[in-house]
Amino acid sequence: MIALGAIVAAGLVTALSVRDAVALDLVFTLLLYAVLGQSWNWISGYAGNISFGHAIFFGCGAYASALMVTHGLSPWLAIPAGAVAAAALAIVTGFPTLALRGHYFSIATIAVAAIVDALVRTQPWLGRATGFELPIASGWAALQFADKGPYIVLALVLFTAVQIATIALERSRLGYYLRALRANHAAAAAVGIDERSWKLLAFAWSAVIASCAGVLYAQYTLFVDPPSTIALGVSIDIALIGVVGGIGTLWGPAVGALVYVVLAKGVALELGGTGKGYDLVIYGAIICVIAALRPHGIVGAIVDGLRRRRGALELGAASATGGAA
Amino acid sequence: MTAAAVPLLEVRGLVKRFGALRALDGVDLDVAAGTLTGLIGPNGAGKTTAFACIAGAERPTAGSIRFRAAEIAGMPASRVTRAGIGRTYQIVQTFADMTVLEATTTGALLHHPRLNEAVARAEEVLEFVGLADKRQRLGRALTIADKKRLEVARALATEPDLLLLDEVMAGLTPAECGAAVELLRRTLARGITILMVEHVMEVLMPIADHIVVIAAGKTLFRGSAAEAVRDAAVVEAYLGAPPAGDGAEAGR
Numbered sequence A: 001m002i003a004l005g006a007i008v009a010a011g012l013v014t015a016l017s018v019r020d021a022v023a024l025d026l027v028f029t030l031l032l033y034a035v036l037g038q039s040w041n042w043i044s045g046y047a048g049n050i051s052f053g054h055a056i057f058f059g060c061g062a063y064a065s066a067l068m069v070t071h072g073l074s075p076w077l078a079i080p081a082g083a084v085a086a087a088a089l090a091i092v093t094g095f096p097t098l099a100l101r102g103h104y105f106s107i108a109t110i111a112v113a114a115i116v117d118a119l120v121r122t123q124p125w126l127g128r129a130t131g132f133e134l135p136i137a138s139g140w141a142a143l144q145f146a147d148k149g150p151y152i153v154l155a156l157v158l159f160t161a162v163q164i165a166t167i168a169l170e171r172s173r174l175g176y177y178l179r180a181l182r183a184n185h186a187a188a189a190a191v192g193i194d195e196r197s198w199k200l201l202a203f204a205w206s207a208v209i210a211s212c213a214g215v216l217y218a219q220y221t222l223f224v225d226p227p228s229t230i231a232l233g234v235s236i237d238i239a240l241i242g243v244v245g246g247i248g249t250l251w252g253p254a255v256g257a258l259v260y261v262v263l264a265k266g267v268a269l270e271l272g273g274t275g276k277g278y279d280l281v282i283y284g285a286i287i288c289v290i291a292a293l294r295p296h297g298i299v300g301a302i303v304d305g306l307r308r309r310r311g312a313l314e315l316g317a318a319s320a321t322g323g324a325a
Numbered sequence B: 001m002t003a004a005a006v007p008l009l010e011v012r013g014l015v016k017r018f019g020a021l022r023a024l025d026g027v028d029l030d031v032a033a034g035t036l037t038g039l040i041g042p043n044g045a046g047k048t049t050a051f052a053c054i055a056g057a058e059r060p061t062a063g064s065i066r067f068r069a070a071e072i073a074g075m076p077a078s079r080v081t082r083a084g085i086g087r088t089y090q091i092v093q094t095f096a097d098m099t100v101l102e103a104t105t106t107g108a109l110l111h112h113p114r115l116n117e118a119v120a121r122a123e124e125v126l127e128f129v130g131l132a133d134k135r136q137r138l139g140r141a142l143t144i145a146d147k148k149r150l151e152v153a154r155a156l157a158t159e160p161d162l163l164l165l166d167e168v169m170a171g172l173t174p175a176e177c178g179a180a181v182e183l184l185r186r187t188l189a190r191g192i193t194i195l196m197v198e199h200v201m202e203v204l205m206p207i208a209d210h211i212v213v214i215a216a217g218k219t220l221f222r223g224s225a226a227e228a229v230r231d232a233a234v235v236e237a238y239l240g241a242p243p244a245g246d247g248a249e250a251g252r
Helices: A002-017 A021-046 A055-070 A075-094 A104-122 A149-170 A173-183 A185-190 A195-221 A232-245 A252-275 A278-293 A297-310 A317-324 B047-055 B077-083 B100-108 B115-129 B144-157 B174-189 B201-207 B225-230 B232-239
Strands: B009-018 B021-031 B036-040 B062-067 B085-087 B162-166 B193-197 B210-215 B218-223
Touching: A002 A021, A002 A149, A021 A149, A021 A173, A021 A195, A021 A232, A021 A252, A055 A075, A055 A104, A055 A195, A055 A232, A075 A104, A075 A195, A104 A232, A149 A173, A149 A195, A173 A185, A173 A195, A173 B100, A173 B115, A185 A195, A185 B077, A185 B144, A232 A252, A232 A278, A232 A297, A252 A278, A252 A297, B009 B047, B021 B036, B021 B047, B021 B062, B021 B210, B036 B047, B036 B201, B047 B077, B047 B085, B047 B162, B047 B193, B077 B085, B085 B144, B100 B115, B100 B144, B115 B144, B144 B162, B144 B174, B174 B193, B174 B201, B201 B225, B210 B225, B210 B232, B218 B225, B218 B232, B225 B232
Parallel strands: B021 B218, B036 B193, B036 B210, B085 B162, B162 B193
Antiparallel strands: B009 B021, B009 B062, B210 B218
């Protein structure tokens, strides 16, 4: 909660004082990816079902926004419309696969994402491969601003809401049940947890969160096309952010987003055309190191360290003597 | 057999085939409310498979399992638990990354959806099973005895009417066994019925109200513990047939 307050304060100061467009763009991207990473974390971190198609839920929001605006409707309507579409897509994908053992769910997310991508590229009403350019407007009704400040504020609002929702998740029946299912599905069934229905609930919420980020993204860039929203590369970026920061942790996605933005975007900006892809090499190397040494991610490693210090992992003296008796 | 009321659990003609193997080939058993029933049998007799069918972890091929007179055969495990049957596993199944309190709370959430109520309920259960001082330990960092205790706590937290215990004494020292028996007696005193698979006969005989012996997938014997040790078929199933003639010395 303290950390959240500090981030909100820092974000507001940034929004009000910084005028450098590149810096503001990085802050916006950071917050947006932190939200997307957290969305992924709900189903892939807490519940343990790795999604490789999360960009399609992001795309639901972005395309809902593009469709509303190009049809002369309020972009605010894209928030519920995108949410409904994303949740429906999540349920269709998750219902047959979420309770299966093995990697069927992950494969299904890739397959559905590929189908959606192919569909969008061929449907005229979805803008085909060229996508949509949103007509320029201004003000809160149009959810467009000449300045980057209001976008940062909106991204902060979304980020804060999602972090608070995740704190609530961790302290709820759903959160406990997801962790139990991830740890041991047989033991979870033995305490009365129906795997499919609880995971569907988590997946639907996860999709809704990503869709909200999609609406904000479309209103920010005013351009929506398949490669920037629903392509496999976007899905993989989202998953990597979740893994790097630490799956199943409250702050993991934010830390992962920070690493991603600093490296993938920051390094690219510094090295630019002369970098010849060094940014991707460095980012890839960091992911390899984390995957090899700290599979629970950066935040996961910190949590383990704290637990060890508190002695939660040590065997008790009482039970040790009991074992010797 | 007296004309008693309908038993809490009534299993009839339970069959479970794995391909050509008939793991269960007609198991009958009754568990009367408020009693402790022991399920015993030689290795490979089908005890754990019978448990898995009752708990919903395996789907029986044929037969009937009635709990409080309602058919539960073929129900998924999560629904069996919601119907009021808790279980532990022969091979301990912990929620590795959860603390003792969190794992027990997960069980309590079944009937107490609000987290603070579930935590309060879990604290009570941990006090009852004697794990309260280890509530902040991670499940994976417990001793075998404490892991088994945690399994019992997690099952009790779902507030079952019938508790299925699969070899909770296996691997325990005599002192730990004594503590576990005492916990079973207190569980019975709370009005919870127990059906347990057990190998440690000296432990089971004094506390079991009723014994069911299965061998080669079939019910061989049902009755009191004292009758079981005198029953020729039971002795044969455990020790083998006596040699021809009457030389019934300790052949092995």
